[in-house]
Amino acid sequence: MRDRNSIPTNSSTVTKTFVLPQPPSSINDDTKENHNLIAGSDRIVGFSYPRKVPTTTTADSVPASNLNLNSRNSNSTAFARRLSMPAATGKGKEEELGKCVSRIMVFVRVRPMNKKEKELSSRCCVRIVNNRDVYLTEFANENDYLRLNRVKGRHFTFDGSFTDSATQEQVYSTTTSELVEAVLQGRNGSVFCYGATGAGKTYTMLGTVENPGVMVLAIKDLFSKIRQRSCDGSHVVHLSYLEVYNETVRDLICPGRPLVLREDKQGIVAAGLTQYRASSADEVMALLQQGNRSRTTEPTRANETSSRSHAILQVVVEYRVRDATTMNIVNRVGKLSLIDLAGSERALATDQRTLRSLEGANINRSLLALSSCINALVEGKKHIPYRNSKLTQLLKDSLGGTCNTVMIANISPSSLSFGETQNTVHWADRAKEIRLKVSDTNEDQLPMPETESDQAKLVLELQKENREIRMQLARQQQKLLTLEAQSLASHSSTTPPPSTANLSTTPTSAQPSERRRTRSSFLAGTCFTPETKKKGAELAVRTLQRTVKALEAEIERMKKDHNLQLKQKDDVIRELTRKCGKQALTNGEVGKRVVTGAASLQEKEPKDGELKSHHRLRSPAPTAKKRSFWDITTNSSPSVTTLNGRKTRSHVLSEHTAPPPSMLLQPGFARQKANAPPLWPSFYASAQRMIVQSVANQRVSFAIEAFGENSKRFSCCWRFRGGNSEAEAMD
Numbered sequence: 128m129r130d131r132n133s134i135p136t137n138s139s140t141v142t143k144t145f146v147l148p149q150p151p152s153s154i155n156d157d158t159k160e161n162h163n164l165i166a167g168s169d170r171i172v173g174f175s176y177p178r179k180v181p182t183t184t185t186a187d188s189v190p191a192s193n194l195n196l197n198s199r200n201s202n203s204t205a206f207a208r209r210l211s212m213p214a215a216t217g218k219g220k221e222e223e224l225g226k227c228v229s230r231i232m233v234f235v236r237v238r239p240m241n242k243k244e245k246e247l248s249s250r251c252c253v254r255i256v257n258n259r260d261v262y263l264t265e266f267a268n269e270n271d272y273l274r275l276n277r278v279k280g281r282h283f284t285f286d287g288s289f290t291d292s293a294t295q296e297q298v299y300s301t302t303t304s305e306l307v308e309a310v311l312q313g314r315n316g317s318v319f320c321y322g323a324t325g326a327g328k329t330y331t332m333l334g335t336v337e338n339p340g341v342m343v344l345a346i347k348d349l350f351s352k353i354r355q356r357s358c359d360g361s362h363v364v365h366l367s368y369l370e371v372y373n374e375t376v377r378d379l380i381c382p383g384r385p386l387v388l389r390e391d392k393q394g395i396v397a398a399g400l401t402q403y404r405a406s407s408a409d410e411v412m413a414l415l416q417q418g419n420r421s422r423t424t425e426p427t428r429a430n431e432t433s434s435r436s437h438a439i440l441q442v443v444v445e446y447r448v449r450d451a452t453t454m455n456i457v458n459r460v461g462k463l464s465l466i467d468l469a470g471s472e473r474a475l476a477t478d479q480r481t482l483r484s485l486e487g488a489n490i491n492r493s494l495l496a497l498s499s500c501i502n503a504l505v506e507g508k509k510h511i512p513y514r515n516s517k518l519t520q521l522l523k524d525s526l527g528g529t530c531n532t533v534m535i536a537n538i539s540p541s542s543l544s545f546g547e548t549q550n551t552v553h554w555a556d557r558a559k560e561i562r563l564k565v566s567d568t569n570e571d572q573l574p575m576p577e578t579e580s581d582q583a584k585l586v587l588e589l590q591k592e593n594r595e596i597r598m599q600l601a602r603q604q605q606k607l608l609t610l611e612a613q614s615l616a617s618h619s620s621t622t623p624p625p626s627t628a629n630l631s632t633t634p635t636s637a638q639p640s641e642r643r644r645t646r647s648s649f650l651a652g653t654c655f656t657p658e659t660k661k662k663g664a665e666l667a668v669r670t671l672q673r674t675v676k677a678l679e680a681e682i683e684r685m686k687k688d689h690n691l692q693l694k695q696k697d698d699v700i701r702e703l704t705r706k707c708g709k710q711a712l713t714n715g716e717v718g719k720r721v722v723t724g725a726a727s728l729q730e731k732e733p734k735d736g737e738l739k740s741h742h743r744l745r746s747p748a749p750t751a752k753k754r755s756f757w758d759i760t761t762n763s764s765p766s767v768t769t770l771n772g773r774k775t776r777s778h779v780l781s782e783h784t785a786p787p788p789s790m791l792l793q794p795g796f797a798r799q800k801a802n803a804p805p806l807w808p809s810f811y812a813s814a815q816r817m818i819v820q821s822v823a824n825q826r827v828s829f830a831i832e833a834f835g836e837n838s839k840r841f842s843c844c845w846r847f848r849g850g851n852s853e854a855e856a857m858d
């Protein structure tokens with residue numbers, strides 16, 4: 128096969144002169160019908176052949192006659208070179224300009240004559256020669272008696288042409304297999320079928336169960352290639368399948384609302400399109416089938432199963448491998464787009480005038496937009512009108528980007544479809560001229576830790592990061608708690624205090640003006656109508672309940688932590704006791720074993736917050752300060768005198784007394800110190816603001832501001848022990 132840039136730009140000669148036919152030197156059997164058409168008809172005036180026939184045979188410039196669809200390797204190699212080729216070697220215009228360009232590869236496929244066409248005794252108007260040249264014959268109109276015996280011939284040359292007997296595998300291996308290989312190298316590739324309705328686009332792209340098309344063969348090939356390379360690195364395959372129907376983009380894997388197209392640094396993308404991670408070809412087949420069921424197809428006069436939408440299957444392959452020299456991880460991403468366009472059609476060819484004709488108009492409009500883009504690209508215009516349709520927006524990458532693109536033009540052999548066939552071939556010929564930027568490898572290098580110490584460092588860094596995040600979270604939680612408490616206090620303050628006189632700290636000699644000012648600050652809120660007052664109170668109760676719940680949950684969590692610590696300590700103590708016992712036994716002090724162990728444990732007073740043995744820890748011995756508070760506030764304190772004469776809460780408590788319900792739920796739970804502020808209800812009622820200052824060591828410290836002229840601030844600390852809670856200190 129010739130190098131794509133070495134194909135002369137005028138090699139596709141559209142000949143309008145009529146000369147005697149010179150039968151091509153190498154006509155394959157499969158073109159016999161076409162050949163007979165030439166030889167056996169005395170009405171044919173003739174064809175001319177391309178004037179520029181390559182004379183040299185180099186690796187990059189293989190004569191067309193040597194193209195053998197069955198010898199896949201030779202074609203593939205030449206094709207592969209063209210796919211990622213920079214400027215042509217020596218002769219290309221681009222090389223002169225020093226540009227790195229490639230062009231769209233264009234192929235033509237003729238389908239067999241269908242039953243209807245045969246019944247109408249239509250004639251074959253397409254002849255393929257050398258698997259590359261396409262000859263079109265335009266027969267004169269039967270009613271045009273003057274020109275009845277005259278025909279016009281047209282000749283085009285493409286990168287490859289397929290007769291009606293070409294198999295799906297041949298089409299795949301010649302057009303697409305090298306693209307799949309390139310995608311695995313991290314390049315982008317696109318294949319699209321173009322042609323009139325009923326010309327065989329869907330057959331080429333999707334095929335049938337017995338004869339799977341390019342999409343199916345490409346997916347199978349892709350996964351088999353990935354399997355072969357699985358030991359080199361890891362591959363991740365994502366795929367999406369969408370359709371453009373009546374200028375709306377729809378997801379075919381998860382059909383739903385129309386998708387919006389957006390342009391980002393990857394190009395045009397459909398926002399919200401399902402990216403399915405696939406691990407096997409079978410999985411993709413199932414998805415493809417599911418997608419095709421969602422695709423819009425309707426019978427038209429021209430085609431029983433006419434696709435009324437353009438379908439785009441996109442497969443993204445991410446390949447990670449360790450570079451042998453740099454030892455860095457190389458990440459390559461290649462994208463393969465397989466596009467089955469809806470068929471262009473004449474308005475009369477469709478049999479229904481309503482929805483079908485609207486669909487037809489939209490299909491034609493988008494294909495016209497595609498033609499405009501092709502024209503603009505060929506003419507080298509600066510502005511390419513991609514935005515004229517959704518289809519061209521989606522094909523932007525394939526037409527004008529860094530992508531290896533293949534176009535398969537499908538045509539009908541029937542003379543009845545000559546107009547459409549000529550049109551398709553004309554546009555295919557134009558598309559050949561589109562120059563693309565050379566598709567670079569989409570490659571990233573990810574530095575990776577090389578040694579174990581690096582990995583250990585990484586682990587440490589991650590742990591540090593984790594710790595910081597946890598601390599941030601804790602800070603946020605504390606803030607939240609404070610806010611909740613503040614809102615609780617502000618809500619509670621909206622209810623007027625039942626008796627401010629009870630509040631010893633509330634100044635009774637407040638100046639009226641000051642009192643007004645304080646009040647007016649409450650009035651600033653809309654809380655003084657009876658209704659809002661009620662609402663405010665309800666809200667306050669709800670907020671209070673929520674806070675109580677949160678605090679109870681916190682208590683519960685603390686209890687659990689506490690129990691866990693207890694258990695651990697118990698184990699340690701048991702272990703110690705066992706060891707001591709053993710020692711004692713060895714010293715012959717058998718009788719003292721238990722006493723020694725217990726005494727040794729009791730001798731040591733726990734520090735503040737430190738936990739003791741199992742029994743003690745269930746009701747920990749308070750510190751001096753706590754104990755005095757406990758002792759002052761309750762006469763029925765379940766305290767016992769310890770060996771050293773100090774009072775402490777006894778472990779006996781938890782053994783025979785059920786813990787009272789959470790005291791936070793009881794308004795008068797705070798045991799009041801002699802010099803403490805007034806009882807909780809009145810104090811609470813007149814509280815203006817309550818601020819949670821800290822939650823630690825089973826204590827929740829609050830600052831409560833009472834309202835009044837000389838507004839005061841009280842600190843209060845609640846301590847939670849098991850199911851109990853108590854106000855520990857107030858000042």
Ligand SMILES: Nc1ncnc2c1ncn2[C@@H]1O[C@H](COP(=O)(O)OP(=O)(O)OP(=O)(O)O)[C@@H](O)[C@H]1O
Pocket residue numbers: 237238239241291322323324325326327328329330331430432433434435468469470471537
């Ligand atoms: N190469 C082929 N070999 C055998 N049958 C073919 C071939 N190409 C097309 N056909 C048949 O021709 C008919 C029309 O083909 P297809 O549906 O692929 O056309 P199309 O171009 O996709 O049409 P539309 O644009 O309306 O969807 C189908 O029944 C299909 O099986």
